[in-house]
Amino acid sequence: MISVIKIVEDTTVDGPGFRTTVYAAGCPNACPGCHNPQSWDIEAGTLMTTEEIMQVIRADEFADVTFSGGDPMFQPEGFAELAEAVKRETGKNIWCYTGYKFERLRHDRRQAELLQYIDVLVDGPYVESLRDRDVLFRGSRNQRLIDVQASLREGEVVLYAQ
Numbered sequence: 001m002i003s004v005i006k007i008v009e010d011t012t013v014d015g016p017g018f019r020t021t022v023y024a025a026g027c028p029n030a031c032p033g034c035h036n037p038q039s040w041d042i043e044a045g046t047l048m049t050t051e052e053i054m055q056v057i058r059a060d061e062f063a064d065v066t067f068s069g070g071d072p073m074f075q076p077e078g079f080a081e082l083a084e085a086v087k088r089e090t091g092k093n094i095w096c097y098t099g100y101k102f103e104r105l106r107h108d109r110r111q112a113e114l115l116q117y118i119d120v121l122v123d124g125p126y127v128e129s130l131r132d133r134d135v136l137f138r139g140s141r142n143q144r145l146i147d148v149q150a151s152l153r154e155g156e157v158v159l160y161a162q
């Protein structure tokens with residue numbers, strides 16, 4: 001089960017092309033200036049099963065998938081199960097937004113399991129003083145677009161080539 005704030009279909013701001021974005025409830029990062037503080041409380045969401053979310057994802061054959069929030073890495077088991085189903089059933093590309101940094105996630109057993117299924121990770125907290133409207137798909141300049149599969153293979157961060 002995943003506590004979900006909302007699911008938005010055909011968004012174009014959470015990665016390239018049209019995407020179905022699943023917004024997780026729950027975030028421990030408390031970034032000053034966060035655009036979505038109402039998502040911090042995990043109790044603010046609605047519990048959904050993998051199958052319930054997959055029905056929405058399957059319905060749009062041409063949209064890829066983004067996990068956002070809140071912070072999906074705060075519910076790593078539920079999102080790992082969902083990501084596995086997305087890959088197994090549809091092969092869709094998955095982007096994931098998180099306030100954690102890649103270097104920390106890969107050393108946490110539960111979060112590293114979710115990383116196995118992610119194509120691009122947008123990592124790091126939102127930093128108000130580094131806010132920049134010109135950085136693609138991010139809120140502040142410190143956040144990175146990471147090619148997760150290449151990074152796991154290389155053992156170090158490989159940036160996503162846009």
Ligand code: SF4
Nearest residue numbers: 027030031034070099
């Ligand atoms: S990680 Fe995202 S949702 Fe969480 S506090 Fe920071 S900006 Fe807000």
